[in-house]
Amino acid sequence: MTINELERTATQVRRDIIRMVHGCQSGHPGGSLGATDIVTALYFDQMDIDPANFRMDGNGEDMFFLSNGHISPMLYSIMARRGYFPVSELATFRRLGTRLQGHPTPMEGLPGIRIASGSLGQGLSVACGAAQAKKLNGDKHLVFVLMGDGEQEEGQIWEGAMYAPAKGVDNLVAIIDYNKKQIDGSTDDVMNLGDLRAKYEAFGWNVVEVSGNNMQAVVNTLKFVRENAFQGKPQLILAHTVMGKGVDFMENNHKWHGSAPNDEQAANALSQLTETLGDY
Amino acid sequence: MDFKIQNQKDTRSGFGEGLLEAGRRNPKVVAFCADLTPSVKMGDFAKEFPERFFQTGIAEANMIDMAAGMALSGFVPFTGTFAAFSTGRVYDQIRQCVAYSNKNVKIAASHAGVTLGEDGATHQILEDIGLMKMLPNMTVIVPCDFNQTKAATIAAAEYEGPVYLRFGRPKVPNFTPADEKFVIGKAQMLQEGTDVTIFACGHLVWKAVQALPILKEMGINAELINIHTIKPLDVEAVLKSVKKTRCVVTAEEHQRNGGLGDSIAQVLALHDPCPMEMVAVNDVFGQSGTPDELLTFFHLDTPDIVEAVKKVVARKQ
Numbered sequence: 001m002t003i004n005e006l007e008r009t010a011t012q013v014r015r016d017i018i019r020m021v022h023g024c025q026s027g028h029p030g031g032s033l034g035a036t037d038i039v040t041a042l043y044f045d046q047m048d049i050d051p052a053n054f055r056m057d058g059n060g061e062d063m064f065f066l067s068n069g070h071i072s073p074m075l076y077s078i079m080a081r082r083g084y085f086p087v088s089e090l091a092t093f094r095r096l097g098t099r100l101q102g103h104p105t106p107m108e109g110l111p112g113i114r115i116a117s118g119s120l121g122q123g124l125s126v127a128c129g130a131a132q133a134k135k136l137n138g139d140k141h142l143v144f145v146l147m148g149d150g151e152q153e154e155g156q157i158w159e160g161a162m163y164a165p166a167k168g169v170d171n172l173v174a175i176i177d178y179n180k181k182q183i184d185g186s187t188d189d190v191m192n193l194g195d196l197r198a199k200y201e202a203f204g205w206n207v208v209e210v211s212g213n214n215m216q217a218v219v220n221t222l223k224f225v226r227e228n229a230f231q232g233k234p235q236l237i238l239a240h241t242v243m244g245k246g247v248d249f250m251e252n253n254h255k256w257h258g259s260a261p262n263d264e265q266a267a268n269a270l271s272q273l274t275e276t277l278g279d280y
Numbered sequence: 281m282d283f284k285i286q287n288q289k290d291t292r293s294g295f296g297e298g299l300l301e302a303g304r305r306n307p308k309v310v311a312f313c314a315d316l317t318p319s320v321k322m323g324d325f326a327k328e329f330p331e332r333f334f335q336t337g338i339a340e341a342n343m344i345d346m347a348a349g350m351a352l353s354g355f356v357p358f359t360g361t362f363a364a365f366s367t368g369r370v371y372d373q374i375r376q377c378v379a380y381s382n383k384n385v386k387i388a389a390s391h392a393g394v395t396l397g398e399d400g401a402t403h404q405i406l407e408d409i410g411l412m413k414m415l416p417n418m419t420v421i422v423p424c425d426f427n428q429t430k431a432a433t434i435a436a437a438e439y440e441g442p443v444y445l446r447f448g449r450p451k452v453p454n455f456t457p458a459d460e461k462f463v464i465g466k467a468q469m470l471q472e473g474t475d476v477t478i479f480a481c482g483h484l485v486w487k488a489v490q491a492l493p494i495l496k497e498m499g500i501n502a503e504l505i506n507i508h509t510i511k512p513l514d515v516e517a518v519l520k521s522v523k524k525t526r527c528v529v530t531a532e533e534h535q536r537n538g539g540l541g542d543s544i545a546q547v548l549a550l551h552d553p554c555p556m557e558m559v560a561v562n563d564v565f566g567q568s569g570t571p572d573e574l575l576t577f578f579h580l581d582t583p584d585i586v587e588a589v590k591k592v593v594a595r596k597q
Contacts, residue, residue, distance in 0.1 A: 056352060058352060105380065105381065115348060115383070116377060118376065119372050126348055128345075128349060129346030129347060129349025129350040130349040132346065133350040133352065133353035136353075136355070137353060159336075160342050163336060163337070163339065
């Protein structure tokens with residue numbers, strides 16, 4: 001896809017996020033909007049995947065795990081738009097009987113989801129296991145995992161962060177959605193994360209930083225990590241993003257971590273996001 | 281059943297041999313260990329299949345979720361550490377990524393119960409059966425001796441779905457047939473009787489076996505059933521037995537709350553109420569001591585089973 005096409009897709013994903021969260025009056029729009037560009041670039045341009053023939057085992061394709069499962073509206077929209085399941089199903093988000101549970105799960109049979117997430121801090125470990133499996137299978141594809149920045153406060157993250165370099169899991173690419181916001185406020189106030197880059201580098205990771213809402217920069221970075229995979233070290237992308245990106249009154253405001261817009265706010269938000277691919 | 285003791289062996293070694301055999305039968309079997317390889321007897325597997333053995337260091341949460349991630353690709357991961365660190369420490373990881381996600385992970389839990397001995401209460405988990413059986417999708421297996429643990433390990437590897445496999449540290453009588461196939465969810469009739477049913481699991485099965493001749497001398501013809509699979513429980517076998525005996529004793533190295541007795545009590549209450557006594561730890565933590573001392577101290581020994589039987593038979597009359 002061209003950068004322009006990716007950007008147009010991301011705009012539609014952002015519309016979907018607003019409409020899904022508004023529709024059920026619950027969910028997490030802020031982080032979803034901020035991480036949209038990276039995951040759009042992965043699914044529509046950079047990952048080798050076959051959505052029409054989803055394989056739970058992920059053998060012979062790249063795999064993606066969402067560790068911070070609460071930004072599920074973003075993932076659901078992207079997966080639907082990419083062809084994993086009908087776009088119309090986005091209307092069922094968080095409603096009784098849906099395959100689009102509040103947090104992603106494989107238990108309701110939604111194609112594209114391989115493991116549950118929501119309780120934080122676990123995705124890096126899952127991705128380590130999936131990456132080790134690819135090595136055992138001689139499968140030269142990559143495993144990507146997206147984590148939140150607040151999630152870095154979980155101790156288990158650092159178990160995985162220690163394992164991957166120690167064992168040379170060099171087919172693993174971890175991404176931190178570094179919007180510097182979490183439920184209770186800024187990460188600086190809640191639990192200062194310090195120098196995340198230095199911390200991961202000290203653990204033995206190759207770290208690259210990117211402006212995570214700049215599509216061209218994101219695509220370039222994803223190309224870079226693919227070229228630098230299989231060189232003995234896991235890679236981390238520290239993606240500087242803006243919580244609520246694309247909706248002016250949500251940007252950089254942690255209050256939109258887990259709140260739904262009312263009718264007026266939703267209309268305002270949607271007026272800022274062009275319908276590019278047709279609403280669900 | 282012939283109750284001849286073949287030898288004295290630890291159930292954890294049964295797991296070790298079973299894991300090796302499962303690994304030989306199926307190249308997809310892999311193993312993870314959190315820095316307890318000799319203790320949980322994973323060394324032979326690690327030696328024969330080094331590329332399929334993953335040392336995670338003392339990081340149990342990472343181990344469980346890595347196993348779940350690897351299970352996705354069709355591997356059959358076993359995780360190995362003490363029961364305390366296989367359950368309570370990693371409950372959320374098991375809940376979200378193994379049970380809820382229904383991944384084919386086998387949680388091999390050694391050193392369960394008070395017979396872990398001198399290390400004391402921090403390591404002697406007595407709540408693990410309850411923690412695991414509460415999880416939807418989870419199968420809970422508590423074999424009674426070396427041979428049965430080996431067979432259960434092989435059966436767990438062949439079964440598709442999450443399994444919690446609980447075994448222990450000390451050498452105990454090995455008495456079940458070495459060639460007996462382990463059927464998950466099928467209670468094992470060890471002795472038929474008419475006056476009382478003893479449902480036991482794990483190390484307390486042998487303690488119950490030893491109670492049989494004592495009870496016989498007292499004129500009590502006891503039925504002994506080994507519930508090696510706590511979940512799914514063989515409800516049919518339970519009800520068939522109590523229909524005949526009309527009273528029950530359960531025996532386990534676990535808390536009353538959440539254990540085998542609790543599962544049996546639920547079946548009885550729902551289907552066929554009758555008098556019941558529980559031989560189990562009753563809402564206290566363990567402590568340091570030798571395994572034998574601790575079984576006596578916590579009233580988990582043969583005399584305690586005999587007393588419970590006398591009491592429940594009296595209640596029936």
